[in-house]
Amino acid sequence: MTRKGNNEMKKNTSVSKIGGFSWLQAKMHSDKPIGLVVALFRFLTDVADFFLFSMRVFKESFSRRFEGREFLYQCYVIGVKTLPLISVTGIVIGMVLTIQSRPVLVDFGAVALLPGMVIISLIREMGPVITALICAGKIGSGMGAELGSMKVTEQIDAMEVSSTNPMRFLVVTRVLAATLMIPILVLYADGLGLMGSWVGANIKGDVSFVLFFSQAFSHVEFMDFLPATIKTFFFGAMIGLVGCYKGYSAGRGTESVGRAANSAVILGSLLVIILDLIAVQITDILAS
Amino acid sequence: MNKNETINVPIKSTGVETVIEIINLKKSFGVNEILKDVTFKLHKEENLVVLGKSGSGKSVLIKCIVRLLRPDSGTINVLGKNVGTLSRDGLAELRTKIGFLFQSGALYDSMTVRQNLEFPLRRIKMKLTKKEIDEKVMEVLENVGLADVIQKMPSQLSGGMRKRISLARTIIVDPEIMLYDEPTTGLDPITSDEISALINEIQKKYKTSSIIITHDINCARDTADRMIMLNDGEVYLEGKVEDFENSTDQFIKSFFMKNDK
Numbered sequence: 001m002t003r004k005g006n007n008e009m010k011k012n013t014s015v016s017k018i019g020g021f022s023w024l025q026a027k028m029h030s031d032k033p034i035g036l037v038v039a040l041f042r043f044l045t046d047v048a049d050f051f052l053f054s055m056r057v058f059k060e061s062f063s064r065r066f067e068g069r070e071f072l073y074q075c076y077v078i079g080v081k082t083l084p085l086i087s088v089t090g091i092v093i094g095m096v097l098t099i100q101s102r103p104v105l106v107d108f109g110a111v112a113l114l115p116g117m118v119i120i121s122l123i124r125e126m127g128p129v130i131t132a133l134i135c136a137g138k139i140g141s142g143m144g145a146e147l148g149s150m151k152v153t154e155q156i157d158a159m160e161v162s163s164t165n166p167m168r169f170l171v172v173t174r175v176l177a178a179t180l181m182i183p184i185l186v187l188y189a190d191g192l193g194l195m196g197s198w199v200g201a202n203i204k205g206d207v208s209f210v211l212f213f214s215q216a217f218s219h220v221e222f223m224d225f226l227p228a229t230i231k232t233f234f235f236g237a238m239i240g241l242v243g244c245y246k247g248y249s250a251g252r253g254t255e256s257v258g259r260a261a262n263s264a265v266i267l268g269s270l271l272v273i274i275l276d277l278i279a280v281q282i283t284d285i286l287a288s
Numbered sequence: 289m290n291k292n293e294t295i296n297v298p299i300k301s302t303g304v305e306t307v308i309e310i311i312n313l314k315k316s317f318g319v320n321e322i323l324k325d326v327t328f329k330l331h332k333e334e335n336l337v338v339l340g341k342s343g344s345g346k347s348v349l350i351k352c353i354v355r356l357l358r359p360d361s362g363t364i365n366v367l368g369k370n371v372g373t374l375s376r377d378g379l380a381e382l383r384t385k386i387g388f389l390f391q392s393g394a395l396y397d398s399m400t401v402r403q404n405l406e407f408p409l410r411r412i413k414m415k416l417t418k419k420e421i422d423e424k425v426m427e428v429l430e431n432v433g434l435a436d437v438i439q440k441m442p443s444q445l446s447g448g449m450r451k452r453i454s455l456a457r458t459i460i461v462d463p464e465i466m467l468y469d470e471p472t473t474g475l476d477p478i479t480s481d482e483i484s485a486l487i488n489e490i491q492k493k494y495k496t497s498s499i500i501i502t503h504d505i506n507c508a509r510d511t512a513d514r515m516i517m518l519n520d521g522e523v524y525l526e527g528k529v530e531d532f533e534n535s536t537d538q539f540i541k542s543f544f545m546k547n548d549k
Binding site for chain 2: 146149150153154155157158159160161162163164165
């Protein structure tokens, strides 16, 4: 086999297909209850497959032919079509945060700190994490279900035989769009959250729009924005990667489409929380 | 893989030009040996029907031809190129000459009929102008008799219409070779006959060489210049339609009789 042929074969090799573990693979596909070793093996092969998939997406992202039109369409789908959901969520978060915190701050005579507390909470944590979790649900499940059904109905194969690289056309565009749009959605949610907070503050009190916002922004520094915004790019990339991976690796039956969508949401949400923990730790280390 | 697969094997001229040559093809999924040893040729401008029971590896066979699946061993030469050793770019180039009609039609659900037809055209024939693309789209739609559904979504089409549009999408890039995976499965007898007639029309009009995978005997009779029966992972019988119909072999007879009922 030529060197190119070998490389090609490596690209198409998933870890679960590597030989030498046939007894484990046979167990993995049997209906009998699986043991701990088999479950661990399945987990590790899944992790390794996801890693290889991510590497391939990363590599394809820098290929010469970029699917610009599809990328813009995905930005529209992810960005614009998620706006109503994110708008409602942002306003409600801001209002709830204010209504819940206000009585405690009033007791301590620190109600003037309310805008500052809300904006810091929104920018650093509430905005990015809640928006990312909402997106993991809406966008991640959408990608998992769409690509899963395309796989089941041979649309991905049809694309491949039309001399179109489905990894580049379907996956790279979605992952990049999610990586770009989720930070924008987070900033949008932060803004609406602050508006909701102002409304919440006026339910029981009376504070002008200008005073509320000037008090809020007087507490914010650039370093509050930067790490929080950087981590949202990772949230977006992770949501896109997980959604696409689950859809792309869906099985043959229609049942696997539902499973792909479901696991895209669960795994996407879980990884967002884990990434957030890592981001907080790194920020903490860098700040100290 | 064998050593001889490292080079592109030129297909020898034996009077009839060969466009696909499959030699000792083997493919397994886990412990299931689907193709044990398959060898045959497809000649230029002929319709070769591959018959076989469900699960006999017919679809696996044509997916190996376009390398949607990789064989465990054996050689597949398409238009003089060894498919197993082609680079990604080489494979993409070769695939532009092959049309593949999927069993399910595989129309892109999120696109209209027009967008489905334009999709391969814009990627394979990139130099075409907007006007030329529109003309080509209308031409293939008229060829399959569905010019009026151009703005519809695939979900608004019947099974037969989806198959026709899928066929139109396949022929729009003027392929030299057509691979049909169960073209009449799930269709009523009248629509099946229409699809069979369409396969013959396409072969005549576009001078394509075709492999038609089916277990529909009527479709096989209507379209075949030559037939192959796959059984137990190997070529069981190869010949003309008459050879199959006059065969005294019990398996062939039972296959034809059961299908005729």
